[in-house]
Amino acid sequence: MRLEQHPTVVAYRHAPKRKKSETVSRDWIKRLACEAGFDDVGVLDIHCEDLADQKPFIVEAFPAAKTLVSLVFRVNTPQIRSTDRSLADGEYVAVEKQSRSMMRTLIREFRRHNIAGITPSEGFPQNMGRWPERMFTVSHKPAAQAAGLGKIGHHRLLIHPEFGSHVCLATLLLDTALDAYDGPLDYNPCINCNLCVASCPTGAIQENGDFNFLSCLAHAYRDRIGGFINWTEALITSTTMEEYRNKRNDGETLAVWQAMTTGGGYRCGYCMAVCPAGIDVIGDYMDNRADYMKTVVKPLKDLSEDVYVFKSSEAEMSLPKRFPNKKAKPV
Numbered sequence: 001m002r003l004e005q006h007p008t009v010v011a012y013r014h015a016p017k018r019k020k021s022e023t024v025s026r027d028w029i030k031r032l033a034c035e036a037g038f039d040d041v042g043v044l045d046i047h048c049e050d051l052a053d054q055k056p057f058i059v060e061a062f063p064a065a066k067t068l069v070s071l072v073f074r075v076n077t078p079q080i081r082s083t084d085r086s087l088a089d090g091e092y093v094a095v096e097k098q099s100r101s102m103m104r105t106l107i108r109e110f111r112r113h114n115i116a117g118i119t120p121s122e123g124f125p126q127n128m129g130r131w132p133e134r135m136f137t138v139s140h141k142p143a144a145q146a147a148g149l150g151k152i153g154h155h156r157l158l159i160h161p162e163f164g165s166h167v168c169l170a171t172l173l174l175d176t177a178l179d180a181y182d183g184p185l186d187y188n189p190c191i192n193c194n195l196c197v198a199s200c201p202t203g204a205i206q207e208n209g210d211f212n213f214l215s216c217l218a219h220a221y222r223d224r225i226g227g228f229i230n231w232t233e234a235l236i237t238s239t240t241m242e243e244y245r246n247k248r249n250d251g252e253t254l255a256v257w258q259a260m261t262t263g264g265g266y267r268c269g270y271c272m273a274v275c276p277a278g279i280d281v282i283g284d285y286m287d288n289r290a291d292y293m294k295t296v297v298k299p300l301k302d303l304s305e306d307v308y309v310f311k312s313s314e315a316e317m318s319l320p321k322r323f324p325n326k327k328a329k330p331v
């Protein structure tokens with residue numbers, strides 16, 4: 001059969017030609033995103049100056065990218081604050097899953113309008129082959145910041161003006177330009193209360209504004225990317241179960257199993273939990289600070305748990321004094 005006679009080619013020749021719009025409406029995109037379930041949306045031109053450092057990564061992943069749609073999705077605050085940390089862990093997993101599904105709904109809708117897009121991951125999967133260099137496609141925080149959805153606070157999370165730090169982020173890339181774009185917020189919702197500094201068990205968030213991402217990674221992600229290589233090392237270098245158990249107790253082994261099977265394994269996130277910034281969140285802090293400390297901050301600070309810290313680090317030395325109920329586990 002000649003190509004011109006193939007049913008697919010015949011159908012294509014007879015189908016009405018789909019015209020691609022030069023630009024589409026920002027308001028329409030935002031309405032669709034809110035209808036899909038996101039709590040806030042901002043849009044950015046790929047040439048926006050604030051994206052310059054990550055543009056090569058974005059264009060490499062999706063050469064047709066013209067627009068970034070930055071998406072905010074609220075987390076359930078009481079759950080993030082619970083001392084039953086499996087609840088916070090489950091919340092992060094659920095939010096990522098739901099946001100991915102909502103993004104896919106949007107992509108399906110855009111496709112009906114001849115707009116192509118991609119959904120870079122909220123967290124994982126990442127390009128592991130690039131370890132230890134940057135492995136993520138889009139850095140959602142700077143994108144959301146440039147799109148006016150908040151500012152990065154002292155703890156390095158994005159603080160939304162209304163919902164505060166209690167949000168997760170995602171970004172859609174579209175191959176179509178919009179008729180208008182958003183710009184940054186003109187103030188930072190962070191109120192410089194330093195509760196994130198006081199609650200961070202690893203000392204990753206420092207008073208002077210420095211952030212030690214490796215200290216955070218080693219503890220908060222111990223059962224995931226932060227401790228996985230160490231876990232395989234413990235397996236390989238042990239010749240008996242007893243030897244292995246000297247390196248990892250059964251609870252720690254099961255935590256790795258749980259992270260691998262559920263996709264979770266977030267051990268911390270106290271910086272998000274205690275942050276009182278944001279119009280919807282600040283009331284409890286402003287109305288009765290002592291009660292806020294007692295009900296939100298103290299339970300997490302007092303929680304008895306293992307904290308993974310680098311050997312001989314300042315965090316290891318200061319942990320017993322700062323958090324008497326927590327036990328330093330040097331890594």
Ligand code: B12
Nearest residue numbers: 122136139140155156157158168169213216217220266269
């Ligand atoms: C890498 C990463 C981390 C790293 C580094 C944190 C960081 N500050 O960047 C670690 C593992 C420590 C981490 C921890 C957490 N993260 Co995180 N993380 C990311 C990720 C994948 C990229 C962050 C980023 O863009 N950084 C770039 C710039 C803006 O950040 P920066 O602080 O100036 O620079 C740091 C990074 O560049 C990092 N870095 C540089 N090179 C490398 C290489 C490697 C291998 C790694 C791991 C990091 C790294 O070190 C720099 C110094 O801090 C995003 C998802 C995404 N694709 O955007 C989620 C994200 C930022 N994380 C998020 C969350 C919720 C968390 C945790 C609360 C998780 C938890 N449950 O424990 C903690 C909070 C820690 C904190 N206070 O920031 C949310 C933030 C939501 C918000 N409101 O802002 C995001 C956006 C995920 C999401 N989809 O919602 N995270």
Ligand code: SF4
Nearest residue numbers: 153191193194196275
């Ligand atoms: S806890 Fe306080 S200092 Fe830390 S980011 Fe939130 S508002 Fe800013």
Ligand code: SF4
Nearest residue numbers: 200216268269270271
């Ligand atoms: S997730 Fe925990 S260890 Fe990491 S910065 Fe926040 S409070 Fe500190």
